[in-house]
Structure formats: C-alpha cells, structure tokens
Amino acid sequence: MGKPTVRIAFIAGDAAIAVDTALAKLPAEVPEATLDELSIGEWASSTIAEAKPVLSPGMYTAFLKWGRAAVAFETDRDDGLSDGLCAALMEALGNLSAVPAHGLQDILFKAWLLNLEISDSHSFGPLRFRPEDSSYALNRVATGLGSDLTVLSPLIAAIERLSRRASSYSPPGLGFPFARPVGAMIVGAFSAAAQRENVDVEQGTSWDAAMGAYIAADHLCNVMLPDDPQADEKVDACCEAMDYLIEKVRAPNLAALSLKLDFAAGRAECFEDVLFGDHARGIVADIRHLANAPTPADPHASWLADRNLALLKVNRATEAQLSEELASEQCSIATALEGDIAATPAGSASGVIAKLALIVQTALEGSSPDPDWCASALIDARRVVGIGSLNAAADARHREMAA
Numbered sequence: 295m296g297k298p299t300v301r302i303a304f305i306a307g308d309a310a311i312a313v314d315t316a317l318a319k320l321p322a323e324v325p326e327a328t329l330d331e332l333s334i335g336e337w338a339s340s341t342i343a344e345a346k347p348v349l350s351p352g353m354y355t356a357f358l359k360w361g362r363a364a365v366a367f368e369t370d371r372d373d374g375l376s377d378g379l380c381a382a383l384m385e386a387l388g389n390l391s392a393v394p395a396h397g398l399q400d401i402l403f404k405a406w407l408l409n410l411e412i413s414d415s416h417s418f419g420p421l422r423f424r425p426e427d428s429s430y431a432l433n434r435v436a437t438g439l440g441s442d443l444t445v446l447s448p449l450i451a452a453i454e455r456l457s458r459r460a461s462s463y464s465p466p467g468l469g470f471p472f473a474r475p476v477g478a479m480i481v482g483a484f485s486a487a488a489q490r491e492n493v494d495v496e497q498g499t500s501w502d503a504a505m506g507a508y509i510a511a512d513h514l515c516n517v518m519l520p521d522d523p524q525a526d527e528k529v530d531a532c533c534e535a536m537d538y539l540i541e542k543v544r545a546p547n548l549a550a551l552s553l554k555l556d557f558a559a560g561r562a563e564c565f566e567d568v569l570f571g572d573h574a575r576g577i578v579a580d581i582r583h584l585a586n587a588p589t590p591a592d593p594h595a596s597w598l599a600d601r602n603l604a605l606l607k608v609n610r611a612t613e614a615q616l617s618e619e620l621a622s623e624q625c626s627i628a629t630a631l632e633g634d635i636a637a638t639p640a641g642s643a644s645g646v647i648a649k650l651a652l653i654v655q656t657a658l659e660g661s662s663p664d665p666d667w668c669a670s671a672l673i674d675a676r677r678v679v680g681i682g683s684l685n686a687a688a689d690a691r692h693r694e695m696a697a
Contacts, residue, residue, distance in 0.1 A: 334460050334476050338483035341452045347583065348449050349403065350396035351500065351546045355488075357403070360386040362484040364417040369477025370470040383417060396547045398643060402447040409439060416471050420454040456480070501550055504543040508535040536561070541576040544583060548643050551580050552675035555650060559668055574654055581651050584643070594635050594648035601631035602655070632656075636667040640674040649674060 342361070346354055363386040367379045387407065395401045406421065415422045421443075444451040457471070460480060464473040472480070511532040518528055536557055545551040558573040604624040632652060640646045649671035653663045 334456075334463065335479035335483055337456055337459065338480040339487070341449075341456050342483060342487045344452050345449050348399045348447075350393075350400050352393045353390070353395070353400045353403065356386070356390035356393045358484055358488040360390050360407075361418070362386075362481050362488070365472065365477055365480045365484065367417050368470060369472045369481070370464075370468055370474045396549055399447060399449065402443055402450065405439065406443050406447070406450045409443070416457070418453070418471070419457040501543055501546050504535075504539045505550075508532070508539050511535040533561075537570075537572070541572045545580040548584065548646055548675055551577070551584060551650065552646070552672050554580065555653070555668070556672060574658055577650070577654050578658075581647055581654065584647055594638065594640055594645040597631045597635050598648045598652055601628045601635070601652070604628040604631070632667075636664065636670050639670075646671060646675045 342358070345357055349357055360383075363379070363383040367383045371379065390407070391404070393400075395404060406419075409415075409421055410417065410419060413421060444454060460476050461471045463476050464471065470477075511528070512535075514528050515532045518525055522528070540554050540558055545554055554573075554577055558570065558577065561570065561573070604627045608621050608624045635649055635652050638645075640649055649667065653667050653671060656663045656667075
C-alpha cells in the first residue's frame with residue numbers, strides 16, 4: 295500500500311482538528327504525517343494494549359523497553375547512530391532474557407525472540423527463514439516452531455501483522471524495514487505506554503510487594519513463642535496482610551491467582567468452610583481480568599457457560615414456565631457439567647480459570663464447593679504455569695528469611 299497523495303494538512307472539518315491533535319504529539323523529526331503513518335501509531339498502541347493482560351508485569355515492562363529499542367534499530371537512520379542503537383537493543387534483550395517467565399505467554403514470547411535471532415530476522419519481526427538455510431536441522435526445527443508460535447500466541451501474531459504493515463509503507467530500496475515517520479510512530483507508542491506503566495507502578499502496590507509483606511507477617515507468627523505478649527497483634531497483622539493481598543492487589547498471572555485461592559480456602563476452613571465475601575470478590579475480579587488473556591482453548595469454559603445457562607433457566611423461570619421435571623433435568627445437566635469441569639485436566643490457562651470460576655461461583659451461590667474441585671484446580675494451575683508446588687516455594691522463602 296502506498297502513501298496517500300493528500301497530506302493531513304489539507305483535511306478540513308472535525309477530522310482536521312483530531313489529526314492536528316495527533317500531529318502535535320509527534321516527535322520533532324516528523325514534520326508531516328500521512329494517514330497511513332498515523333494509523334500505524336494507533337495500530338502499535340492497540341498491539342501494546344494486547345500485551346499487558348497477557349504478559350506478566352515484569353515481562354510486560356521488559357517488552358516495552360525491547361519494543362522501543364527494536365523498532366528504533368530497524369528504522370531508517372544515519373550511520374553514526376547505528377552503534378548506539380545496537381547497544382540499546384542488546385541491553386534490552388539481555389534485560390528481557392533475565393526476567394523469569396511466569397506463564398505460557400511469557401515463554402512463547404521469549405521463544406519467538408530466540409527464533410528471530412536464529413533466523414537472522416529483523417529485530418521487530420516478522421519471523422522469516424531463508425530457503426537457502428533450510429538444510430540446517432536447527433533452522434528446520436525453528437521454522438516449525440515459528441509457525442506454532444503465531445497460533446498459540448495472539449500477541450506474537452499481532453506484532454508480526456504490525457511489522458508487515460509498517461514495512462509496507464516504506465519506499466522500495468530504503469534498506470531498512472521502517473521509514474523514519476513510521477518508525478517514530480511506533481517508538482512513540484512504546485514510549486507512551488512505558489510512561490503510563492511507570493505511573494501505574496508508582497500509584498499502586500505491586501503483587502511482589504504485597505506478597506513480601508504477607509510473608510514477613512506470616513513468618514513472625516510462625517516463629518513466635520506460645521506466651522508471646524504480642525501474639526494477637528502479630529496474628530491480626532498477618533490476617534490483614536493476607537486480606538489485602540487477596541482483596542486489593544490484582545493477581546498478575548495464574549500462579550498468583552491459584553495462590554490467592556489457596557489462601558482463601560485456608561481461611562475458610564477456620565469459619566465452617568465459608569468463603570469470605572470480600573475474598574470471593576477479589577478472586578472474581580482477577581478471574582475476569584485473566585480471562586481476557588488469549589490462551590489455547592480448553593472445553594472447560596464452554597462447559598461452564600452451559601452449566602450457568604442451565605441454572606439460569608431454572609432460577610429465572612416461574613412454575614408455570616418450567617415444570618418440576620424440566621427443572622430437575624436442567625439441574626442434572628448443570629451437575630454433570632460441574633463434574634466434567636472438575637474431573638477433566640486443564641491443559642491451558644483458560645481451562646484452569648474456568649475451574650477456578652466454578653469454585654467461586656458455587657461459593658457465591660451459597661453452596662460449599664467440593665474440596666476435590668479445589669484440589670483439581672490447584673494441581674492443574676501448578677502444572678500449566680510450570681512452577682511446581684506453591685506451598686513448597688512459600689516454605690522455602692520462610693526458611694530463607696529465618697536464616
């Protein structure tokens with residue numbers, strides 16, 4: 295697609311006002327912008343927005359720094375800037391590689407970056423393999439993996455679409471994937487997102503900080519003596535730290551969500567297995583947030599929707615509309631679907647989230663979830679995120695602090 299022949303300056307009416315506002319935010323090196331170039335900026339912002347609910351907080355922050363450096367390196371420039379841009383990109387990649395993966399999407403993104411290097415593709419994608427290199431076994435494996443990545447990760451697919459579209463606006467023979475105005479638009483989108491992220495971090499308590507406060511309070515309870523005069527205060531402080539973690543701090547990934555559920559279930563055991571309302575609301579908010587993250591499909595979410603629909607028919611119908619026999623049939627359908635959800639191992643985050651949603655919904659409906667459901671959901675969560683026993687990890691942290 296070529297650039298439009300009419301420049302932005304000649305557009306009249308409300309559109310001109312909106313475009314002038316966007317132009318005022320452009321870097322100084324971009325005196326004019328076409329409609330195509332402005333659209334790339336919006337496209338880049340949309341792609342970045344897809345990344346935030348998918349990647350863990352640490353990976354998302356590293357992603358923003360990588361994106362800015364990678365696009366700048368692949369943008370038309372003077373030769374004198376090459377060394378500095380290359381060093382910035384290498385630093386961004388090094389920092390990102392050091393961030394621990396907290397979920398499948400983090401791992402997929404890292405694998406995609408590795409494939410970019412193996413294939414000698416452009417730093418911002420898309421992933422491309424040269425036919426002359428196909429004789430190498432490593433290259434053939436990487437080619438197969440690359441096609442899988444765009445299927446399993448909507449974020450990677452979105453980045454590659456953005457890269458291809460941005461490259462199509464560059465004149466032939468430029469020597470770089472992105473023309474300067476196009477590259478500046480994408481770099482600006484990453485910079486703006488990074489600035490917003492810094493504000494979010496300053497204004498809110500992070501999961502790591504809240505978790506650290508709880509672990510410290512819990513450790514004081516575990517090591518206190520039976521006759522400790524401050525026992526009540528220490529227990530209250532520990533409960534308050536746990537409540538804050540569950541109710542007020544968003545779980546950044548599936549591991550954190552499963553840990554919240556573990557904590558809430560433990561507290562419920564002390565109160566005749568009744569899940570605290572504020573705990574349930576905090577977990578439901580996390581489920582809704584994480585459910586927006588694109589993940590491979592499991593049947594559990596569909597089963598949960600069918601189960602909820604069956605109960606909805608019973609709860610909203612009058613006696614005249616629904617006979618006792620039909621109501622019993624719908625309840626049996628819901629019960630069978632609950633059994634399927636709990637008994638079928640979840641192989642993806644979406645399946646685990648559906649299992650957790652069933653547990654919370656059942657509690658909010660006034661019933662006590664089957665303990666086997668909780669055990670099944672936690673086992674699947676730990677397997678999907680690949681972190682082993684969360685309790686063992688917490689115990690290890692306690693031992694480190696005690697030492």
